[in-house]
Amino acid sequence: MTIQIYNSLTRKVEPLETVEPQVVRMYVCGVTVYDDAHIGHAMSAVVFDIIRRYLEFRGYEVRHIVNFTDVDDKIIARAATLGRDPLTMAAQYADEFLAQLERLNVLPATAYPRATHTMAEIIDFTERLIAAGHAYPAEGDVYFRVASDADYGKLSGRSLEEMLTGTRFEVDPRKESPADFALWKGAKPGEPAWPSPWGNGRPGWHIECSAMSMKHLGEEIDIHGGGNDLVFPHHENEIAQSECLTGKSFARYWVHNGMLQLVNPETRQVEKMSKSLGNVVTIDSFLSQYDADVFRLIVLSSYYRSPLTYNTEIAADNARKLDRLLGALLPALGSNASGPAVESLNQSVERTRSAFLSAMDADFNTAGALAALFELVRAINVARDAGVGGDAFSAAQNSLRELASVLGLRLNPQHAKQQEVAPFIELLIELRTSLRKAKQFELADTIRTRLADLGVTLEDGPQGTRYKV
């Protein structure tokens, strides 16, 4: 069994064949840190976290690099309106994003390089492109000469001609061609700047990713990822400058996740969640309402390449899905360690593992993998009702936990609030149990109803009463 992976470059599903056996070098374009991160950024991070976790599960060592763009026009503009120092502000947003990733159970990348920490490599890269005739300096800026790259446009499927006829922006007179893009931008007074052979300035957007990818992973990597809105121009330009420099294939597999979308309540139109559209749900705001597993389930429920529409109904549905997964991890009721019910449970575990693997091998079909987990959930619940317990039962639960963790699900929600109120709820449950024993059901039901109004659900079982917050 080989892992099949969709390659945006060839527009085909291909078997994963890595540069170095059993090692995957994966570079994922991170965020430009000029504002609070939203759940669209979180989706991208989670998608590649799932890919990374699955590759590791299948025995690969994954070298996973995620960058921060921490100096660019938007950062400078935003800092100016806030009256802040752009680099300090960028560093703060980057730190916040890292903390959010941790809360989202995204495994830390091997490294999180930043543009501002990669200046020497960026300048060197640019100098070598100039020396090779692929770039030219112009009054403090440096531009990539797109005409020097015969393959330009191969990722996004555009021809240079088309792009030039479709030009709808003002052409900088310093450029030889409108399609040329900046590798280095001269600084205006007051802007953050680094010394270079072309004067003080900062890198263009695309060059930093090529430089960081090569610095950390080498000239040829396996997977280069990001949102599909980066295909053009960002990734196209990365390919151009990298391959013109090395003459090697920059990345074997280009992997792009679909956009998270929202329904605009005013226009009723579905649209991409985007800072520039202002229709943003921040990660903090989502996590203040839902467990991180709920977000993960939303992402897992659909194919990573498809657009994903977000709304509160979907969040609520997935919160209930999480409850069902958690329900399967409740303790056994009996202790039967053999018999047909045990046999049947063991078979379900085997079936689930195999269905999970085939789904994930097929370009990370997480929705299919999740479906397999839910079949195991039912099997576990059936077994519990049949009195199965002991090793067979815990083995099945452990399988569920293990496979769920490959998808990055914790299945162990930590509600800080729950810790605080637990003693009080337990006291009420104790009281209610006495009332039920005394057949004072009306009063007992009042406690249950009032607690439900407060968001605490009580469930009476043969082994006592459980509660959920």
Add this chain to the structure above:
RNA sequence: GGCGACGUAGCAAAGUGGUAAUGCAGCGGUCUGCAAAACCGCCAUUCGCCGGUUCGAUCCCGGCCGUCGCCUCCA
């Protein structure tokens, strides 16, 4: 206009050239003091529309309609 993706039950969403996973919601039942949870059963003769290829298509081909993304801010 160019390039690309997609259109499957009330909602979300997999999937396959041979007759539709899974979750949520809903309905009926078992269990329960009553609920909840769990379990059992039901819930798309049908996969945007129209043609074509085929013994047979939701899955292949063509056209149409619709939605979304990109076309130098963007995960």
